[in-house]
Amino acid sequence: MAKILIVDDSAVVSGVLGEFLSGEGHEVVHAGDGLEGIVKAYQEIPDLIISDVEMPRLQGYQMSRLLKKRREIKKIPLVMHTSLSEDRDRFWAMSSGADAFVNKDFDNLEKLAELVKELVAAADQPDKKVIAEDAREVDEEKVMEMLGAMFDRELFRSTILNELGAVERHIASLGQSAMEVLKLLSRVCDAHIGGLLLSFGRARLAYYLPSSQVFKSDLTDFETLCHADYANAIHQPADTNEDLVFGLEERPDFEKLRSDNRRLSSYLCFQLKGKGEEVIGTLHIGNLSNNYFSDTISDSIALFAQGAGLVLENSLLFNRIAGMEKKIRNVFTKFVPPEVIDDLLDRPENSTEMSVGEKRSVAILFSDIRSFTVISENNSAEQIVSALNSYFQLMVSEIKKQGGVIDKFIGDAILAIFGAPLSYEDNAARAVKAAQGMISRLGDVPVKGLKLPESGFQIGIGIHEGTVIVGNIGSQDKFDYTVIGDNVNLASRLEGITKHYHRKIIVSEVVAEKVKEEVPLREVDTVKVKGKEQATALFSVETELDMPLDTAAMEAYKKGLQLYRMQSWTTAEEYFAKVLEQNPDDFLAGMYIERCRDFSQNSPGDDWDGAIALDFK
Numbered sequence: 228m229a230k231i232l233i234v235d236d237s238a239v240v241s242g243v244l245g246e247f248l249s250g251e252g253h254e255v256v257h258a259g260d261g262l263e264g265i266v267k268a269y270q271e272i273p274d275l276i277i278s279d280v281e282m283p284r285l286q287g288y289q290m291s292r293l294l295k296k297r298r299e300i301k302k303i304p305l306v307m308h309t310s311l312s313e314d315r316d317r318f319w320a321m322s323s324g325a326d327a328f329v330n331k332d333f334d335n336l337e338k339l340a341e342l343v344k345e346l347v348a349a350a351d352q353p354d355k356k357v358i359a360e361d362a363r364e365v366d367e368e369k370v371m372e373m374l375g376a377m378f379d380r381e382l383f384r385s386t387i388l389n390e391l392g393a394v395e396r397h398i399a400s401l402g403q404s405a406m407e408v409l410k411l412l413s414r415v416c417d418a419h420i421g422g423l424l425l426s427f428g429r430a431r432l433a434y435y436l437p438s439s440q441v442f443k444s445d446l447t448d449f450e451t452l453c454h455a456d457y458a459n460a461i462h463q464p465a466d467t468n469e470d471l472v473f474g475l476e477e478r479p480d481f482e483k484l485r486s487d488n489r490r491l492s493s494y495l496c497f498q499l500k501g502k503g504e505e506v507i508g509t510l511h512i513g514n515l516s517n518n519y520f521s522d523t524i525s526d527s528i529a530l531f532a533q534g535a536g537l538v539l540e541n542s543l544l545f546n547r548i549a550g551m552e553k554k555i556r557n558v559f560t561k562f563v564p565p566e567v568i569d570d571l572l573d574r575p576e577n578s579t580e581m582s583v584g585e586k587r588s589v590a591i592l593f594s595d596i597r598s599f600t601v602i603s604e605n606n607s608a609e610q611i612v613s614a615l616n617s618y619f620q621l622m623v624s625e626i627k628k629q630g631g632v633i634d635k636f637i638g639d640a641i642l643a644i645f646g647a648p649l650s651y652e653d654n655a656a657r658a659v660k661a662a663q664g665m666i667s668r669l670g671d672v673p674v675k676g677l678k679l680p681e682s683g684f685q686i687g688i689g690i691h692e693g694t695v696i697v698g699n700i701g702s703q704d705k706f707d708y709t710v711i712g713d714n715v716n717l718a719s720r721l722e723g724i725t726k727h728y729h730r731k732i733i734v735s736e737v738v739a740e741k742v743k744e745e746v747p748l749r750e751v752d753t754v755k756v757k758g759k760e761q762a763t764a765l766f767s768v769e770t771e772l773d774m775p776l777d778t779a780a781m782e783a784y785k786k787g788l789q790l791y792r793m794q795s796w797t798t799a800e801e802y803f804a805k806v807l808e809q810n811p812d813d814f815l816a817g818m819y820i821e822r823c824r825d826f827s828q829n830s831p832g833d834d835w836d837g838a839i840a841l842d843f844k
Contacts, residue, residue, distance in 0.1 A: 228252040229274035229347045234264035234290065235308075236282045240331070244277065244308075247336045248343070261285030265293060265370045268300060269362035272355050274347050277339075280309040280320070285374075288323040293373060295324030297361070302353040304346040308339070387415065391534040395541060399549070401425070401432065404542040406473050408535050409436035412512065415531045416524050420449050420491070422511035424457040425499075427543060428550075431457065431465035436473045440515060443482045445491055446472065453511045456496040460509050493519035497532035501540030510535060589646030590658035590692040590738065591715055592631065593722035594622065594665060596639040597685040605678040615639065618672045625664035629657040634709050640722075644710055647697045655692045655741040659768055662688045662732045663746070666770050689721025691735040717763070720756040724841060728752065728767070729814040736764035747775060750788060751815060753838045762838035780809045784816060791819060792837040796827040 231253050235241040245255040256271050258264040261278070262285040268276060276294075280287040287307055295301045306327045307320040320328040326346055329339055390411055397403040409421040413436070420441045423434045433453065437446055450470070475481055493514040498506050510532045514520070520528075596602070596618070603611055619641070623633055626643045630651055634642040643661070646654040665688065674684045693714030700709050721733045728751050739748050751765040769775040776784060787802030800823040806816035 228254070229343065230254040230256065230271065231343065232256050232258060232264065232267055232271055232273040232276045234258045234261065234267075234276065234278040234282070234287065236260050236279065240279070243333060244336075244339075248340070251340050253343070261287055261290035262367055262370055264290050266365060266367060268294060268303065269358060269365040272300075272353075272358050272362075273303060274350070275343055276303060276305045277308045277343075278305060280307060280311055285370075288319050289374065291320070291323040291325050293370075297373075299353040299355075299357040300361070302351045304350050306339075306342065306346065387411075387531050388534045390414075391531075391538045394538050398542045398545045401427070401542050401546050402434065402471060404539060405432075405434035405471075406436065408539065409434065409473065412436075412510070412528075412531060412535075413438070415527055416512065417514060417516075417519065418512045419515050420445065420513040422449065422453045422513075423499075423508060423539070424453055424461075424511070425508035425539060425543060426461050426463065426465075426506075428547065429463075429466040431461075431468045433468065433470045434473065435471070437478075437481075439478070440489075441491075441513075442480075442485055444485065445513075449491060449494075449511070449513050452494055452513075453496070453509070456511065457509045460496075460498050460506050489515045491515060492517045495520050495525065495528060497529060499532060499536035499539060501536055507536060507540050507543060585696070585698060586694050587647055587650070587697050588654070588692065588694050589644045589650070589697065589710060590654040590690060591695070591710065591718035592626070592641075592643040592645070592658045592662060592688060592690050593718045594641045594643075594662075594686050594688045595722055597682065597687060597726060598680045599639040601680050602677065602684075610677055614672065614674060614677060621668045621671055622665050625668060626661045628664065629661040631657065631661050642710075642715075644697070647710065653741075655690070655738045656745055658690045658692070659732070659734065659738065659742050659746055662690060662768065663770065666731050686731070687722050687725030688732045689718050689723070689725060689734070690732070690738050691718040691721055692737050692741070693717070717756065721765070724754070724756070724765070727841070728765070728818075730767040731770050732768040734766050734768060736766065739764070739766035742768075749776070749781070749784070749815075753836075755838050755840045757841060762836060774810060774812065776806065776810060776813070780806050780813075787816070787819060791823060794826070794830070794835070796823040799823050 228251070231248055233241050233244055233248075233255060235244070235257075236259050241257050241259075245257060248255050256267060256273065258267040260282040264276070264278060265285075278287040278290060287309070291305050291307070294303070294305065301324070304326045305324070306329055307325045308329050308331060309320075310331045317328045327342060329342065332338070391408070394404055394407040394411070397407055405423045405425070409418075409423060412418050412421045418436075418438070420435065420437045422436075425432045425434075433450070435446060435449070441449075491513040493516060495512045497510045499508045499510055501507050510528075512520075512528060606614075619636065622641055626633065626641075629645070630649070631643045631645045632647065634644050636642075643658075645651065645658045645661075651657060665686070669684060669686065672684055677684075691714055693712075695710040695712040695714050697710045700711065717735065721735060725731065725733050730751065733751060734742070734748075742748070747769040749767045749769050751767045753762050753764045755762050783802045783805040787799045787806070790799035790802060793799075800820050803816040803819045803823070806813055807820070810816070
């Protein structure tokens with residue numbers, strides 16, 4: 228069976244445990260405390276060690292920590308067997324390198340026997356010859372020296388990690404972080420030159436810090452070594468290489484030839500790993516002396532590299548996220564106002580708001596270029612694309628200025644929303660102001676050289692506000708953040724009928740009610756658009772291009788509408804005629820005169836609600 232070393236200061240516990248394990252067929256040896264336990268471990272080379280925690284001279288945790296740091300003997304399984312049971316005791320036991328933590332339970336020693344069997348069977352067999360060689364120099368005095376060196380190492384590790392922690396204040400700058408790490412490296416060892424090569428996406432970033440004893444020719448040789456070792460550690464090819472050498476502004480002599488025969492004679496490379504053990508780069512150290520890197524110095528640099536990897540991983544991650552945010556802003560700023568981007572980026576990572584869809588009240592703006600089919604047929608593809616791009620740029624600018632978001636481009640049409648993902652109290656007013664701005668910028672569209680219809684380059688805009696479903700809609704492979712619903716369709720219908728009424732901007736009654744104190748409106752008609760049974764009142768946002776009516780003409784127009792809905796056809800026609808007297812080209816007044824004459828001959832009926840059915844989109 229197995230040889231088991233029991234380390235316990237209680238003769239009773241040690242005796243009971245030894246008697247039981249002997250009965251199980253194991254060979255048992257004893258030690259009375261941690262100090263004796265280390266010596267016995269080297270002398271006896273057991274298959275497993277069972278140790279108490281609280282013991283004189285040297286506790287079980289300390290014994291475990293030392294044994295688990297020594298070559299070959301560290302492979303021997305070690306079980307902490309104690310009456311302590313708090314979580315912190317288990318934590319310290321496992322942190323010391325122990326393989327298991329077992330509470331003392333003399334009524335259930337079979338459980339301990341089973342654990343012993345499992346650990347011995349699973350253990351990586353140590354090289355007993357190596358342990359026997361080391362045992363020649365191990366006595367209690369030597370153990371105390373080993374403990375002192377171990378505690379010095381732990382103090383060094385703690386100090387280095389503390390110093391590296393201070394580097395994180397430069398986390399936003401990869402270059403600054405790299406320089407601070409290389410400066411700190413020169414305090415850990417005599418680094419005549421230090422180098423850091425980091426993997427950043429598809430780029431390889433190289434940073435070097437030469438001392439005053441290193442010149443350009445030395446750096447060239449050092450770079451060759453660094454890049455070769457980096458390629459062996461990071462197998463992903465880099466599309467770009469960026470090199471930065473620190474401190475050259477203080478080295479006017481850097482490019483001169485060496486006046487002595489010294490050269491970089493000692494070199495070490497360490498892989499840099501992050502929290503997930505992924506290799507993120509390499510650390511390189513060069514020295515002008517032969518055989519400079521002793522085991523002690525190498526161990527110190529290895530400890531430093533462990534901490535440096537964690538710090539640099541944080542800086543890489545920070546800069547990667549910052550780069551992604553910058554790209555997001557560069558892409559979406561063309562369609563989305565900055566405050567909307569800020570709102571989306573500031574939301575918690577696990578926020579589900581707006582991700583799968585929700586009902587929300589928004590203002591919807593549809594715009595379309597009039598007679599675009601004719602324009603397309605009469606001009607080259609290059610001319611059309613160039614003009615469209617310029618047109619979209621101008622229109623999107625006006626929409627974004629009012630806080631709107633481009634939902635999509637549909638050929639020459641634009642669908643914009645106001646109220647998602649960021650909502651305002653005045654979504655409708657913002658949409659109307661955006662529409663006014665769009666109309667005012669039409670003169671800036673570069674249409675010179677284009678063959679246009681007689682009406683020129685014109686657009687129509689429809690605006691409605693209502694509840695829609697908004698969210699990410701599509702398949703797993705492709706989806707869009709968009710709006711759907713009947714109110715979206717109505718906004719589209721409003722844009723379509725701007726041509727019918729010869730108006731630039733038509734808004735629904737809902738929108739008109741909210742903006743009537745801010746913008747000039749003119750009631751256009753009451754209609755039942757295709758696909759909707761409920762009548763909708765239409766209003767035109769008057770622009771200079773619409774040749775707005777003066778006060779007297781507007782009053783005549785309003786009275787004419789009231790009489791028209793009362794089916795007083797003759798009197799209504801008289802008022803519309805007054806409008807035409809002052810504005811002979813007013814399309815709406817002429818339209819209503821024709822209707823009055825038609826209805827006087829063909830009555831719509833006593834139950835007529837004043838609405839006209841439009842059977843086109």
